[in-house]
Amino acid sequence: MPDARIAAARFALIGLAIWLAALLGFGAAVDGYSHLQHPVAMLGAQGVGMPLAFNVLGFIVPGLLVGIAAWRLRTALGTAGWPVRIGAVLWALSALAFIAQGLLPLDPEDLDAASSRLHALAWSLWWISFVPGAVLLGMRSRSAMMAVAAAAAVVAVATLLWSAGLAQRVGMAAWFVLVAFVAYRYTQVPHEVGSTAARDGVR
Numbered sequence: 001m002p003d004a005r006i007a008a009a010r011f012a013l014i015g016l017a018i019w020l021a022a023l024l025g026f027g028a029a030v031d032g033y034s035h036l037q038h039p040v041a042m043l044g045a046q047g048v049g050m051p052l053a054f055n056v057l058g059f060i061v062p063g064l065l066v067g068i069a070a071w072r073l074r075t076a077l078g079t080a081g082w083p084v085r086i087g088a089v090l091w092a093l094s095a096l097a098f099i100a101q102g103l104l105p106l107d108p109e110d111l112d113a114a115s116s117r118l119h120a121l122a123w124s125l126w127w128i129s130f131v132p133g134a135v136l137l138g139m140r141s142r143s144a145m146m147a148v149a150a151a152a153a154v155v156a157v158a159t160l161l162w163s164a165g166l167a168q169r170v171g172m173a174a175w176f177v178l179v180a181f182v183a184y185r186y187t188q189v190p191h192e193v194g195s196t197a198a199r200d201g202v203r
Helices: 002-028 040-044 051-077 082-103 114-138 142-161 164-186 190-201
Strands: none
Touching: 002 040, 002 051, 002 164, 040 051, 040 082, 040 164, 051 082, 051 164, 082 114, 082 164, 114 142, 114 164, 142 164
């Protein structure tokens, strides 16, 4: 069912496009803002630029779109093995945590404030849900595991060699792309999912 596969992946890719446009557009409107150094959440911080608009377009809408893709993936997996089903649920939770980052903006005047701590918690829940979910979903086929490994390698290199701001952006972009790829691979009717896994297993 190629239409369902494309539709599921499209949600994540549209989310990526909206997130990237918001990041570049709002970033250009804030004097002194650097994509190499400053965190993404700074654009949604209280008193910086247009925080409400950025939080909606930079976190809430993209997170919602990824959440739809992740839930479609979970539904399509049906009665597949528990690791991949849990992986899809973890990705849906990571989408909720991404949305929460927009609902809980930073307070640039006080990083120890409750709102800043809650934002940091949402950020932690985002990657804590995403990474194990990726590993569990990658167990279904070699092609998916290779995609997960490639994404992990890119993020690891970015974290080690690049600035914190750029590494954060690479990690977020990898999230969108990986969700789109896996959703495209597995969002099919149940018997097609099984046959795809069987084919991947011998590759």
